Amino acid sequence: MHNPDVYIGTIKPLGQGVSSAIAKRQVDGSLLLTLEGLEGDEQAALEYHGGADRALCHFPREHYAWLRQQFPEQEGNFHPPALGENISTLGLTEDNVFIGDIFRWGDALIQVTQPRQPCYKLNTWLQCQDLSLQLQQSGRCGWLYRVITAGKVSGDRPLELLTRNSEMSVAQAIAIAYSMPFDEEQYRRLMSAAGLAASWQKMMQMRLLNRKIEDFNRRLFNSEKKE
Template sequence: MHYPTIYTGTIIPYEGSKPSAIGKRQVSGGVMLNRLGLEGDEQAEKKVHGGPDRALCQYPREHYQFWQRQYPQQAEQFCAPALGENISTEGMTEENVFIGDIYRWGEALIQVTQPRSPCYKLNYHMDIDEFSVQMQQTGRCGWLYRIVGEGMVSEDQPLELVSRNSDISVAEAISICFHMPFDKEEYRRLMRAAGISASWSKTLQMRVLNGKIEDMNRRLLGV
C-alpha cells in the first residue's frame, strides 16, 4: 500500500524568472480531485504545465536522499515537496510505475501519462544552476497523471494499481526520450503505449517527421 502525502500550490512571482506555482504546501484531510487536478492547486503557464494530461505530479520521496548526497551544502532543502510535486510516496519509482497505469485513489481513478519533463523553473526554485539538466540526466523525474474519474481523495487512502496497460515503465520512457540517440522505432513504440499524453505523442511524432531530436535547452535552461 502506498499512502501519499498531498501538496498544492498557488502562483507566486520569482525574481529573475517567471511566476510559478512550484512552491507547494501540505494538505491534510480530504480534497477534491477533478479533471484538472487537486482543488486549490494552480499552474502558471498552462501551455506547458497542467491540463487534462498533466493534472497531477508525483515524485518518489526516496529520491531526495540522492539529491542530498549530490548537493550536501543544500541538503536541508531537499525534502518533499521541494520539486513541486502534488503527491509524495515511498515505494513507487520510475522503475515500477508504467505508462498507462491506472490507480484507484479514494473515490478517484488516475492514469500515468508521461514522465515529468524538467524545466528551467526548477533551477530558480532550487537556486542551483542547471538542476533541471541533472534531473533529466539521472532519470529522477517523477511522472504525471490524467484524471480518469473525479472524486474526493486524502492521505489516508492508498494508491492501488487496478490496471497495467503497457510494457513501458516511466524509467524506460525517460530513457527513450531523453537519453537514447535518435531511434524512430523506439519513438513509435512509445507512441503506441496506452495512455501516453498528447504532448509527448506530438514530440515523438515530430522527431519521426523531422528525423532529429528537438533542442531541449529552451525547456531546460530557458534559453
C-alpha cells in the first residue's frame, strides 16, 4: 500500500494566451473525490483534460530526481506537484501499474485508464522547451484514473490495489503508443486491455483506419508537423 500526497488547483493564466490548472497546492485532511475528480480541483481545455476517464492524474515522485538531472538549470522547479499531478507516491511506477488496475483509496474506488499524454503546457509552465518530449520518450508520463465509486479520500489513506484486470502495464501502453513503428497487432492488444480510456480506444482505431500514426507535434509543442 502507498500513501499519496494529494494536490488540487484552479485555472490560471500561464502566459502566451494559455490557461491551465497545472499549478497545484497540497491538501491535508479529508476531501471528497467525485466522479469528476477531487473537490476544488479544476481542468482547462476539457477536450484533453478531465472528464470521467481522466478524473485524476498520478505522477511518480521518484521521477523528479531524473528530471533534475535532465534539466539542471531548472532543478529547483522539479518537486511535486510541478507537473500538475493530483497524486504523488513512491513505489508506484509505469512498470508496476497496469491499465485497468482498481485501487481502493479511502472510501473511493479508482481505476487506471491511460498514460498521461504530456503536452506543451508543461514546457511553458516549467520553462523547458522539450520537457513534454523528454517525458514521452523516456516513458515517464504518469497515468490517469476514472472514479468508479466516489467517496472521502486523504493523504493518510493508502492506495491499495484490489484487482488487476489486464496484462498491459502503463509502460507497455506508452511504448506501443509513442515508441514503436506502426503495429496493428500491438494496437489491437492495447485496445483489448480492460478499462482502457475511450479516447485511447479511439486513438488506436484511428491509426488502424488511417494506417498511420498521428502527428504528436501539436500536443508536444503546440505546432504542426513541418514537411
